[in-house]
Amino acid sequence: MKRPFKTRVKTLTIDGMAVGAREDETILELAQANGIFIPTLCHLEGVHDIGACRLCLVEIKGTSKLLPACMTYAEEGMEVITDSERLLTYRRQVLDLLFSERNHVCAVCVSNGHCELQWLAEKLGISHVGVPYLYPQLAVDASHSFYVLDHNRCILCTRCVRVCDEIEGAHTWDVMGRGVECRVISDLNQPWGTADSCTRCGKCVQVCPTGALFSKGKAVAEMTKKREFLPYLQLMREGRK
Amino acid sequence: MPLRNEKVEPPSDDKRWRIVQATMQRNGFERDGLIETLHTVQESFGYLDDDSLRYVAASLNAPLSQVYGVSTFYHLFSLKPAGRHACVVCLGTACYIKGMPALLKEIEKRYGIKAGETTADGHLSLLTARCLGACGLAPVAVFDGNIAGKLDMAEALNRLQEMTTVATEVESVREA
Ligand code: SF4
Ligand code: SF4
Ligand code: FES
Ligand code: FES
Numbered sequence: 001m002k003r004p005f006k007t008r009v010k011t012l013t014i015d016g017m018a019v020g021a022r023e024d025e026t027i028l029e030l031a032q033a034n035g036i037f038i039p040t041l042c043h044l045e046g047v048h049d050i051g052a053c054r055l056c057l058v059e060i061k062g063t064s065k066l067l068p069a070c071m072t073y074a075e076e077g078m079e080v081i082t083d084s085e086r087l088l089t090y091r092r093q094v095l096d097l098l099f100s101e102r103n104h105v106c107a108v109c110v111s112n113g114h115c116e117l118q119w120l121a122e123k124l125g126i127s128h129v130g131v132p133y134l135y136p137q138l139a140v141d142a143s144h145s146f147y148v149l150d151h152n153r154c155i156l157c158t159r160c161v162r163v164c165d166e167i168e169g170a171h172t173w174d175v176m177g178r179g180v181e182c183r184v185i186s187d188l189n190q191p192w193g194t195a196d197s198c199t200r201c202g203k204c205v206q207v208c209p210t211g212a213l214f215s216k217g218k219a220v221a222e223m224t225k226k227r228e229f230l231p232y233l234q235l236m237r238e239g240r241k
Numbered sequence: 242m243p244l245r246n247e248k249v250e251p252p253s254d255d256k257r258w259r260i261v262q263a264t265m266q267r268n269g270f271e272r273d274g275l276i277e278t279l280h281t282v283q284e285s286f287g288y289l290d291d292d293s294l295r296y297v298a299a300s301l302n303a304p305l306s307q308v309y310g311v312s313t314f315y316h317l318f319s320l321k322p323a324g325r326h327a328c329v330v331c332l333g334t335a336c337y338i339k340g341m342p343a344l345l346k347e348i349e350k351r352y353g354i355k356a357g358e359t360t361a362d363g364h365l366s367l368l369t370a371r372c373l374g375a376c377g378l379a380p381v382a383v384f385d386g387n388i389a390g391k392l393d394m395a396e397a398l399n400r401l402q403e404m405t406t407v408a409t410e411v412e413s414v415r416e417a
């Protein structure tokens with residue numbers, strides 16, 4: 001990205017630590033640069049942020065609203081809190097709702113042990129889900145020659161949608177419906193294998209945080225994902241400019 | 242690939258496609274005109290089928306999945322032809338509290354369809370709305386454009402019976 005001649009620097013505090021930020025830096029980027037952990041799910045470095053999962057909510061002095069760190073830019077004099085009882089409660093609730101909305105049966109999932117949702121639940125100390133499960137009847141689309149989409153594990157983070165649109169340029173995926181009826185779809189809500197726009201590049205599979213998208217032939221716990229391509233592609237693109 | 246797909250052929254030589262084309266033209270065949278174009282298709286044909294979605298997508302250079310996503314996000318668009326008669330039941334807060342869920346369930350059972358569906362004979366489409374702005378009359382439903390308030394089971398089934406019988410009569414006249 002080309003920066004203006006002089007980037008104005010903002011000074012603020014995160015969890016009491018004084019930090020300097022560029023004005024185009026989000027609180028999430030700033031926190032990560034300073035070694036402060038903020039949980040995220042929909043955020044994916046290299047594509048646009050959409051603030052969908054609400055896991056990265058932080059407190060900012062002077063407002064009672066919680067703001068998503070991935071969508072909030074650093075401002076002069078801000079006092080950001082990334083870790084508190086209140087935040088932990090909300091973050092756990094977000095995860096609770098994600099688990100209850102689909103069928104996340106980790107024990108039989110291809111991503112068991114390599115799943116971001118599972119990892120976060122452990123990290124935030126979730127031992128049981130506090131809301132009733134919905135147990136929806138959901139399909140598994142195995143029509144693609146290389147990959148599988150299992151709606152039971154999808155958390156609608158839209159990483160697949162954004163990477164396929166912004167990086168691959170195919171825009172095979174989108175989301176249909178609204179509310180609890182939302183589903184990730186390929187082309188005209190047709191079997192993935194019949195979607196002409198798909199180039200079979202596999203980017204969506206690699207960035208999916210859960211076992212919703214995986215390579216064919218993977219058994220329980222076998223699906224690990226490779227993400228290095230994204231920062232690499234980004235660097236190559238910047239170099240070309 | 243051409244940049245502006247003004248020359249994409251409509252799915253059929255139906256004259257109504259000209260109206261759709263005019264809408265797209267007005268928006269310079271830009272993707273921004275997607276919702277307006279879908280409105281025009283919906284108004285002209287009564288629903289959006291796969292052919293029309295493909296046509297609109299190709300004309301506006303919009304991804305198929307995005308066009309499908311938009312079509313299923315707004316309640317105003319429907320992907321299936323509507324029945325000859327429509328019953329819209331309100332599931333807004335007031336109507337919900339005044340017992341509409343039970344009424345709806347009964348109607349669904351009687352006609353063998355779920356909300357959002359049309360009977361196999363194409364006579365009746367059952368739709369739901371979120372508050373029709375007549376909460377004082379809750380529970381409220383609209384039968385072919387006629388609003389009915391303080392609805393009870395007997396009245397609702399009566400109205401539906403009337404609508405569908407008229408349909409059958411029209412049918413038999415047509416067949417005769
Ligand atoms: S394999 Fe590539 S082109 Fe196909 S849906 Fe995934 S990201 Fe898009
Ligand atoms: S399939 Fe995976 S990447 Fe796509 S929305 Fe669902 S969880 Fe996210
Ligand atoms: S990471 Fe910020 S809302 Fe999902
Ligand atoms: S809730 Fe039914 S009319 Fe308002």
